[in-house]
Amino acid sequence: MMLLRMAWRNVWRNTRRSVVTMASMAFALWVMVLYSGLVQGYLGAMEDDILEMEVGDLQIHAEGYLAHPNVYDVIDDPDAIVSALHAQGYGAAPRLLAGGLGASGEASAGIMLRGIVPELDATVLKVADRVDQGTWLDASDPKGVVLGRRLARSLGAGPGSELVVLTQGTDGSMANDLFTVRGVLDTISDGTDRAAVFLLAPAFRDLLVLDSGAHEIIVHRPRDVALPDAEATVTALAPGDDVKSWREIMPTLASMLDATASLMVIIFLIVYLAIGILVLNAVLMAVFERVREFGVMKAIGVGPLSVFTLIVLETTIQTVLAIAVGLLLALPVGWYLATVGIDVGVLGGTSVMGVSMHDIWLGQFTPQLVGTAIVVLVVIVCGATIWPAFKAARLRPVDAMRYR
Amino acid sequence: MTVTSSPVLQLEQVTRTYRQGEVDVHALRGLDLSVGSGEFTAMVGPSGSGKTTALNLAGALDVPTSGRVLLEGTDLASLAAHQRSRIRRDRIGFIFQAYNLIPVMSAFENAASVLALQGVSEAEQRDRVMPLLAELGIEQLAHRRPDQLSGGQQQRVAIARAIAAKPAIVLADEPTANVDSTTAERLLDVMERLNQHHGVTFLFSTHDDRVVAHARRVVTLMDGRVHHDDVRA
Numbered sequence: 146m147m148l149l150r151m152a153w154r155n156v157w158r159n160t161r162r163s164v165v166t167m168a169s170m171a172f173a174l175w176v177m178v179l180y181s182g183l184v185q186g187y188l189g190a191m192e193d194d195i196l197e198m199e200v201g202d203l204q205i206h207a208e209g210y211l212a213h214p215n216v217y218d219v220i221d222d223p224d225a226i227v228s229a230l231h232a233q234g235y236g237a238a239p240r241l242l243a244g245g246l247g248a249s250g251e252a253s254a255g256i257m258l259r260g261i262v263p264e265l266d267a268t269v270l271k272v273a274d275r276v277d278q279g280t281w282l283d284a285s286d287p288k289g290v291v292l293g294r295r296l297a298r299s300l301g302a303g304p305g306s307e308l309v310v311l312t313q314g315t316d317g318s319m320a321n322d323l324f325t326v327r328g329v330l331d332t333i334s335d336g337t338d339r340a341a342v343f344l345l346a347p348a349f350r351d352l353l354v355l356d357s358g359a360h361e362i363i364v365h366r367p368r369d370v371a372l373p374d375a376e377a378t379v380t381a382l383a384p385g386d387d388v389k390s391w392r393e394i395m396p397t398l399a400s401m402l403d404a405t406a407s408l409m410v411i412i413f414l415i416v417y418l419a420i421g422i423l424v425l426n427a428v429l430m431a432v433f434e435r436v437r438e439f440g441v442m443k444a445i446g447v448g449p450l451s452v453f454t455l456i457v458l459e460t461t462i463q464t465v466l467a468i469a470v471g472l473l474l475a476l477p478v479g480w481y482l483a484t485v486g487i488d489v490g491v492l493g494g495t496s497v498m499g500v501s502m503h504d505i506w507l508g509q510f511t512p513q514l515v516g517t518a519i520v521v522l523v524v525i526v527c528g529a530t531i532w533p534a535f536k537a538a539r540l541r542p543v544d545a546m547r548y549r
Numbered sequence: 550m551t552v553t554s555s556p557v558l559q560l561e562q563v564t565r566t567y568r569q570g571e572v573d574v575h576a577l578r579g580l581d582l583s584v585g586s587g588e589f590t591a592m593v594g595p596s597g598s599g600k601t602t603a604l605n606l607a608g609a610l611d612v613p614t615s616g617r618v619l620l621e622g623t624d625l626a627s628l629a630a631h632q633r634s635r636i637r638r639d640r641i642g643f644i645f646q647a648y649n650l651i652p653v654m655s656a657f658e659n660a661a662s663v664l665a666l667q668g669v670s671e672a673e674q675r676d677r678v679m680p681l682l683a684e685l686g687i688e689q690l691a692h693r694r695p696d697q698l699s700g701g702q703q704q705r706v707a708i709a710r711a712i713a714a715k716p717a718i719v720l721a722d723e724p725t726a727n728v729d730s731t732t733a734e735r736l737l738d739v740m741e742r743l744n745q746h747h748g749v750t751f752l753f754s755t756h757d758d759r760v761v762a763h764a765r766r767v768v769t770l771m772d773g774r775v776h777h778d779d780v781r782a
Binding site: 147150151154155158437438441442443444445446447448449451541542543546 | 605608610611630631634635637638639643645649651652653654658662663665666710
């Protein structure tokens with residue numbers, strides 16, 4: 146109790162230094178919580194876009210399709226695989242894929258046709274939720290299509306516009322048909338934004354004269370199943386086909402996400418290291434200023450452990466206050482960033498590694514993130530305190546009292 | 550109070566050599582000194598005669614190069630650092646030239662600090678320290694911090710701290726060096742009274758003639774040895 150009382154008073158003994166030290170710690174915590182929340186929000190949104198809008202957790206293709214995509218290489222019995230996956234609690238939806246040319250009015254552009262079964266597709270991806278203009282595909286409108294954002298812009302097309310599609314059928318014929326644009330998507334990814342034309346699977350099959358099979362099955366794993374485990378399960382259910390996780394399909398993006406997460410940790414450490422040096426300096430000054438005092442304390446019988454504890458308590462008090470202030474300042478800003486976000490619409494859907502940034506950049510603040518920022522701060526401060534505290538604890542009273 | 554025969558402190562053939570750069574400094578060269586319970590002893594001598602070194606050894610703040618320092622029969626050099634720390638807390642009181650109070654503690658808290666270290670309850674600390682402060686004439690200043698006290702008042706708090714835990718001996722290093730002569734006389738009166746009324750054993754290291762005048766035994770050190778030992782009636 147005496148040590149705690151002394152520590153509290155010692156903190157306020159040099160008010161300016163203590164306030165500067167605490168303000169630095171609070172500022173570092175504030176910066177780190179907000180910075181990591183924003184980065185986590187950015188990475189989370191990017192990963193969600195990849196997993197929920199574009200790729201899914203895993204994909205199944207016919208052997209060799211990914212290396213050389215062509216309309217002829219199909220998964221022979223996609224329905225059986227989809228049924229087997231559904232039975233195991235996985236989401237699964239077949240997709241039909243083909244390149245072509247789209248024209249609307251005087252404009253034309255290269256397109257990527259994506260034939261889907263909307264009700265199955267909704268179990269694995271959330272593209273339907275991203276319709277910006279018009280509506281999503283519906284079985285009652287077999288000639289309706291939904292376009293990617295930039296494709297619609299370059300074709301000058303919108304809901305109600307006509308789209309002529311030219312492609313090559315699997316029978317070698319020139320395939321062409323007239324479709325009506327039902328909707329235009331919000332930004333999703335570079336590939337989808339620039340070229341995607343979503344249409345119903347039957348319309349795709351009619352156009353390309355493809356009676357059976359699917360080019361791709363997108364798989365969504367149950368949340369409690371780890372990606373490698375899911376990959377093993379799906380591989381077992383699709384023998385002879387090529388099963389890949391999203392990390393294998395988009396390795397550059399996966400690496401970038403990992404690198405960004407690592408960069409976050411490095412910046413974390415750099416900022417905190419700077420704070421650690423500041424704290425070390427402050428504690429060292431506090432110790433050197435009081436060498437004689439520690440000598441007297443030890444002379445009257447205060448043990449080394451108590452001296453050590455006193456200094457640790459002084460830093461603990463400052464750290465606790467700094468954490469309280471840092472959180473008090475970070476939480477409202479974090480709440481704003483998580484709910485309102487930063488409008489980056491001016492960037493016009495800039496994409497990073499093929500994944501488009503949303504117009505609103507939302508932060509993601511979890512207890513774990515805030516907890517990590519606090520724990521790292523505490524660890525760094527402890528590291529910076531131990532040496533001076535140890536030094537003070539080891540002082541010989543006879544030397545310390547002679548110290549000037 | 551008369552000097553009793555039982556020695557509280559014994560220094561037997563004590564030497565203490567310091568290394569100062571390339572030179573060995575022999576601060577004590579075979580010092581023999583025995584201080585009995587209830588003594589009021591002044592240790593005098595020129596600078597460098599070994600007074601402060603002897604006091605540091607007697608106070609378990611330092612260990613001898615050779616010889617033995619016995620406090621109530623315990624060889625201080627044989628103790629581990631934490632044991633010496635406990636001996637200092639429980640059996641030795643210190644009064645320093647520069648008062649050396651803890652600046653963030655009030656006069657009462659400073660005086661009671663050794664009791665607090667011993668784990669004495671706050672109520673008992675109050676019961677034991679407040680009468681002491683009253684006896685030293687600073688009861689009304691108990692709540693003040695050291696920087697709100699005069700030099701003499703601070704030294705009285707230091708005296709209260711030194712004797713609050715009823716130590717076997719109080720070691721006072723130039724206790725009157727930083728105060729004016731009137732205050733010095735008052736402090737000496739207070740310490741003499743504590744010695745005579747409460748049997749507190751004092752060993753001073755001093756240059757001050759006023760201390761010598763009050764002392765009932767004067768030990769003169771010269772070149773790290775006892776040169777003269779004068780016990781007064």
